Amino acid sequence: MADTIQFDLVSPTKLVASQAVDMVVVPGGEGDLGVLPGHSLLIGTVRPGVIDIHEGGKVTNSIFVAGGFVEVNPETCTVLVEEATPVADIDKAAASQRLQDAQKALADAADAKAKAAAESELKVAEAMISAAP
């Protein structure tokens, strides 16, 4: 078993991170997933939250992600997300603005589809605020 696992974080606009790490903690749709080298094959959803990259026993990098998918096999962990921001770069004011916008959108939502979109946006904004330093 290899000592490290290849971690790829991809957003539609770029390859955010691609590095060999000791462990990553991914906010899975049904609870946080700690992915270590040699993990069995897994495909899951990712909820809005923070991905922690562990190297040498401590967290070396934290990245906020806004939901997506994760694919794990023994050598690699690929996370596909809609947007990714390093936790250190989160702008708290922008995040609260986003929360307000989402709340307003939810209140104005005319049909079920718009409501679902607003709800997911709300979750992203809430997660972003709680992730902000």
Place this chain on the structure above:
Amino acid sequence: MPSLKDLKIRINSVKSTQKITSAMKMVAAAKLRRAQEGAEAARPYAQRMEGMVAAIGASIGDPTGAPKMLAGTGSDNTHLLVACTADRGLCGGFNGTIVREVRRVARKLKNDGKTVKILCVGKKARDLLRRDFKADIVDTFEGIGRRGVEYEQAQSVADKITEMFEAGEFDICTVIFNRFQSAMTQIVTNQQIIPFQAPETDGDTEKASGPAAIYLYEPEEQEILADLLPRNMAVQLFQALLESSASEHGARMTAMDSATRNAGEMIDNLTLTYNRTRQAFITKELIEIISGAEAV
């Protein structure tokens, strides 16, 4: 024989055209760089997403229970063609090749007795296809990629397609777009996005080795698929639009470059004619003066 004044006017008009084409070339070059970076940056995401869907699709095995977007509706009577062109012309064969391909595919399908529906992305597709396929055009999206392609724009096109699919308005959806290779070459590509088709030229050995790999799913695979499939379609569309936008700028840059060169050639020719005419005119005047003096 045109007079000196006419020549002068023509030279000036060609010169101002040349200024426009060279400015357009410069703008296209700047936009191309951005669009190309965007298209290349988005490729890993689209490829991995596709790989993920392919992995799930391969492991499901039994297609009867699978969502229709993955397995298809079971018939292939109605085809939706998504034609990705630009809103503007002056970009060489960019729009023409797409429209020609759409026509070819549509005619072929019609000859086979299928129904064809066309969704136009970009004003030019609608303008050029309206004559032959007016009744088949379902909708047109305009203004995409004016300030660079954004994911939301692809999402809105994808929403429309999903909506139509769920309403049972078509069985197979194919996107026809220009895949960007270089500023000089764009490859017309037909990509089927519904039902999902795994890429045939998948050189990834990892995936080839384990087609029947058993994945764990969290949550249930149906739930993941319900989320993943529409997303995947939006992403593939986004990728297509990005490629198309990069191709457009590439094509425009090449077209404007040759237009600028042609204008330069034309100016040279006209200037030569102008100078010849001027000399002939002077010579004629001299002869007139001399013969006038001799006659005295």
